[in-house]
Amino acid sequence: MLNSIKNCFNTEDFRKLAKRKLPFPVFHYIDGAADDEVTLRRNTQAFEEVDLIPNVLKGVENIDISTELMGKRISTPLFFSPTALQRLFHHQGEIAVGKAAQNFNTFFGISSLATASIEEIGEKFSSPKIFQMYIHKDKGLNDSMIEKCKINNFDALAITLDTIVGGNRERDLRTGFTSPPKLDFNSFLSYAFHPEWTLNYLFRKKFELPQLQDFVSEGTNINISVGDYFSTMLDQSITWKDIEEIKNQWGGHLCLKGIMSVEDAKKCIDVGATAIMISNHGGRQLDGSRAPFDQLAEIVDAVGDKIDVICDGGIRRGSHVLKALSLGAKACSGGRYYLYALAAGGYEGTLRAFQLIQEEIIRDMKLMGCNSLKDLNKDNLRFR
Template sequence: MVSLERCHNIADLRRRARARLPAPMFHYIDGGADDEWSLRNNTSAFDDYLLQPTYLRDVSEIDLSTRVLGQDLALPFFLAPTGMSRLFHHHKELGAARAAERFGTIYSLSTLATTSLEEISATTSGPKMFQIYILRDRELTREFVQRCKQAGYQALCLTVDTPLAGNRERDHVHGMTMPPRITPANFLSYASSFHWLYHLIRDPDFRLANVAHRVDALGKGAMGLIEYVNGQFDRTVCWDDVGWLAQQWDGPLVIKGMTSADDARRALDAGATAAMLSNHGGRQLDGVPAPVDCIAPIRDAVGDRLELIVDGGIRRGTHILKALALGADACSIGRPYLYGLAAAGQAGVERALEILELELARDMALLGCASIADLDAGYVKHRSER
């Protein structure tokens, strides 16, 4: 197995994660919806943009800092919300949040996390965002908003691309369940993941900590958990509900999961601070545009009135560079840090952040741009442009 020091890029971390995790967990992270076209296209779409360096500029000091959602960040990228981190490593969301804090960037906690929002805020002091859904149980949604205010979260992120879960066939093929269930068919895969199995036995707590009180109250037990969560997705949610949420929260609000200029305009009207251009990492509707292709048209539509965060397919510093030069204010990453978490817990998440930070700083110098604030469309062109 590749050691962490020998993980030179995100692909190496992915290989290490694959070697350490039972197959159901690895494919839950790695997979996408249907034929996984969007999953592949999210990364390959970056290849349609060329970087245009300018030379003989002073690039002795590279400044990667930026400001988004009212927060000063040391890096122009942060950790996207991802559910159920305990499936991947016993350091779970806390390990990821601590890594983000060390790198001076935002940790986003999913509603479907295995660590409560209060535990994250009690143990880390970095900038934090809570990812919320407008649930069928509006009282629970309102309760989340209040809990976030009390726990000192700086931003709220409403995910809108999940009226129901996407069709992730790898989960069926590999027998992914929450909580994990060892069956004769997947026994060998679990048995060969010694480290993971050891911690499963020591700490088998896979509760969805933010909603556990509701599940417990219903007396449904662990197996009823996913049933409960699926029952909470509300297909009637529309823009009026977003306005309601914005009023409840009255702070920086991100709408996550859009790829069209019309939706970005509506987000602005509903009171959002930022749009997260995202297709859920290719895990929801297959065949939707890559987020990187949406930056320029959406920036044209909303000007500077809305911050734009881009998420999906980012695996290299050059991807971040291209997104920012095209007009994004920041990027967020999902799988890159989850591979790190699965590979080595908090240290693995730190390695993922370090790899992207080093790549980005080197790429900035090679591009001839010393500061994130100076990146603009002059540094990037579509390959169809002459």
């Protein structure tokens, strides 16, 4: 019976346990994507259509899977993508994810829509951390986020560029999911049948979005769907010039998230970015968009020697990471692989999910006959 994280051995196990533990509007907010969810499915399928070719007898007793990303050495070529509203998934929220990331010495990102403040994260974690910025219409809000990140020693700023309007997340429309969650007739029973979640939500620290609340009421005091938030609050007029200005204002490592074309990848170099996340937001924005893994080779071939290329999305197994690295990604990142585990078991769940994938990476590297990540290359792969 799948009732404990100890019985979870892969992402799908955590997903099933998360589904049992969460009220359905919250589960479907994590699990769902845009329109027909074609891109969501494709993001993982893309990895499954490529085969690994192992070599043997390479002396793989001691192997090294560490890598350098945005000036930091991380233990594993995988990190925690920024995701919104984490305290709705488990009351420990971003703090649990930060602790797990610190434990494995890898990057973790907090969202502009995080439920923990930049100050709290800066104070609690010295390990590599990214702040994910949505560029809002309110310039005062943008400036405040950048200044707080500087003061609190964030290692990189990641600007998400694929969210200029909200994606059409039909599961959220059906369940009525909003931030903060609202109890209505449709979802009432689901909250009532998940008393542990509901009591945590009602009686632990009040739900808030600390980066936003001095500037906007929507999302904290006024219920709004995440899609409507993006469509009404974010600045749809931004261009590459704005990114250059933000880069100058910030001054540190800049990562641009949501890059899918070679043309844009080249512009990222021009504006001074040190990393790009090839990403379609986990299929939550433009349905029908290509999978990050499918776009990786052409982007790496064009810019891989000038910028750190991160493959974001669809990762459910260690072998997926090996495949992306074989095509030249510096590292991978993902959301759902750890969010299901966060929902299933807070810090312990997140720790276990990352550990299982890290073990898969090490085991698969040995089975591939690779001593270090440099040994992974296109010769390891065959496209069907």
